[in-house]
Amino acid sequence: MEKRKLIDFVLALLAVIFVIVTVLAALYYAPLEPLDVSTVLYHQDDYTGDDIRVKGVVQDLSGTEFALEDITSAVFIDVSYADSGDLDAGIVNGTTVYVLGRLEPDVGIAAREVEIADDPDEPAGWRSPYSAKIFYFHVPAAWTSFLAFGVVLVCSAAYLWKGGQKWDTWALSSAEVGLVFCSVAVISGALWAKAEWGYYWDWNDTKLFSTFVLWLIFIAYVAIRAGAVRHESIPRVAAIFGILGFAAVPISFLSSRIWTSLHPNVVATSQGHLSAEAGAVLMLGVVAFTLVYATLFSRRTAIERSVIEIEGIKEQLEDAE
Amino acid sequence: MTLDALRIAQKDISIELRTRERMTSTILLSLVIILSFRFALFGFDMELSENPHLVAPILWTTIFFAGIMGLESSFSYEKENKYLDGLLLLPTSRYSIYLGKMLANLLFLIVVDLVTLVFVVAFFAYEPGGAFVTLLGVILLGTFSFVAMGTLVSGMTIAAKTRQSLLQIALIPLIVFTVVIPAVAATSKIVSGSGDVMPELNILVGFGILSLLLAYLLFGHIMED
């Protein structure tokens, strides 16, 4: 009993520490700094398939030189052309390049992906680059919800296979906590979409749609369990539903990769890879959210155990009568 | 197994013919929905002959609403009146019970579909013309797919013994992608006379068969106390 409390405490402490570190890192370590290009000293475009790779050396307003090396598509730039002219030029005088991570003069911005808009009227890069930092919370939240629903799948299967109260308790707890994280992912995504796309939700987007369905499924799961009389058939039905519902997780995860989707693919695709800084902060976020999940999960199971204890006591009382 | 399922379906149908409760209330609901659409669109001076793509949402909104209402009473009729144990005591597999219920629901909903189609044709002066057979095919397949999963989930929510009915909340996320969108998309294509509906039909048939398979695997588990 005491050991469990100690583990809970350590988990909660770690979660809080990691969350604070992530927030600070997202805000300060991986800032998006605008680099207002005043002069393009050297500039070269290479076409590889659909991508434009840009190399160049530019000066900002203060005259400091920055090397832009091997800039590929995707992630973090607002291209506001001073004079919309030569599209192929990519970077021209007056371009504002938002760079993820610290700007280090002279060292350059090597390997930091910057997207060059194809059309100045419809920039394909981030319209609202600061909002893109929600990425450090949105992705870990989505990942944690997938993890949580994975736990629901495993525990539900184990419950059907072997039986045993604890599997059911774990599945229920994981579903509820996972729903919280799924809500965070959906809401943060919608806020970001408003900033970036100009509207909260796009119903034609398969990624958004499938995640929404996933969200609905686990709302249904929690609703089936909520307030229901404790009876053996409910855990069994819920377990079956949890297994069916998990089918939406791979659909949600893969949808933007299988079908065309507005949703950016940043992690683990050929479309873009993260810079070392962004990757590090993202990993930090994933660890922090997983720890928060573990803490909440442990608390939720404790509540469920107490509920069962209460029912046990009540039964004892009835027996004593 | 099939014979048992047919007998259970026949029992449901003869009860329905006796009481006509389900059919009357569902068809009335269908009428109300269609009339609401009619007056809403009439207010905007819209005619279906000019906007044939409106047929799809009107038709399927009605069918899904009426269908959920019908599915809900399918098992709750047995449960609330405490007949369910009688079915479970029959020397047949649980899957036959599912199949029987599914067939009765399917037949019931097909009647509602046809009546709704008549309403749409009558109130909106919509003429399917040559597309009639394909339209009917899509409606039947959509209904089949909907009923196959709906009967399974209906059994589930009844077995869960929750106080309020959770059929809608549990069913809708499962059918949005798999039934609602393909059915509406295919109907839109047919009424506007453009596009190939085979991909949608494949999804509907595939999901219907998948539901039957899932029911085969799960229905025994669901119905056990």
Add this chain to the structure above:
Amino acid sequence: MGEDEDSGPVAIETRNLTKRFGPKTAIRNLNLKIQHSRITALFGPNGAGKTTLIRILSTLSSPTSGRVFVKGMDISNNGREVRGRIGVVLHDPLLYDDLSAAENLRFYCRMFGSPDSRVDELLDLFGLRHRKNDRIGVLSSGMVKRLSIARAMIHDPEILIFDEPFSSLDSDSIAKTMSLIGQLRDGGKTVLLATHHLREGYQVGERLLVMKKGRVVYDARKAETGADEFESAYDELTGAGS
């Protein structure tokens, strides 16, 4: 748990049967053998686990652990066969209010694979032929009870299980039901009945079992136990009447 010393062929056997509903234990590690061609009466206060036991024996409910054999068949693997061998009369009549007596019986008759002539046979046996075309909803509760027994006997099962056969019946119907149960036993059927009607249960039963909190706490043969002796033992065990 007292084993019955006169062992005949066993119709129903439970081995380490346990049933839990969440934290509640309805049946605790029950080992029970029910002999063939005999009337076993199961008594016990509410919540003793009688109904749960009957639901498990009739495959409506599955055990949490342990096994149950009906005529040597494990019910968890042979649900269909077991259901074909047993007739179950539950508290609810399991007859559709909206269908007539004959229609109800015909439905069950076909489902159990018995010939349709069995319907009239049973209606005659239970004296309900004149009401065969009436809806169940308009019949008296005594008639419905008799019909529900007819429903359970539609496939002429070897084992009959009754849950509270005497409740909500007038004394005349109770007497009829009791004599019917006696006839069944004389016809070589195995009968298990769960009831809290002590007197009636004692009268028809040959073996008397008392359950309390999921356990069998009393097991005796009627031939060796007087009615008063049984009643006082029951009161003492269950704490009733205090």
Add this chain to the structure above:
Amino acid sequence: MIGVEQFYWAYLVIWAGIVLYVLYLTHRQNRIKREIDLLKEVMESGGK
């Protein structure tokens, strides 16, 4: 388009949601603890 500073609301929304959930869990836990204590009291006093 939402401005840069305004967008920090989004982070607040996320964390506020999680904190609210933690508060809800704590509330439930406390309520259950009270109930357990009460039941135990009843059991000790009424256990004849």
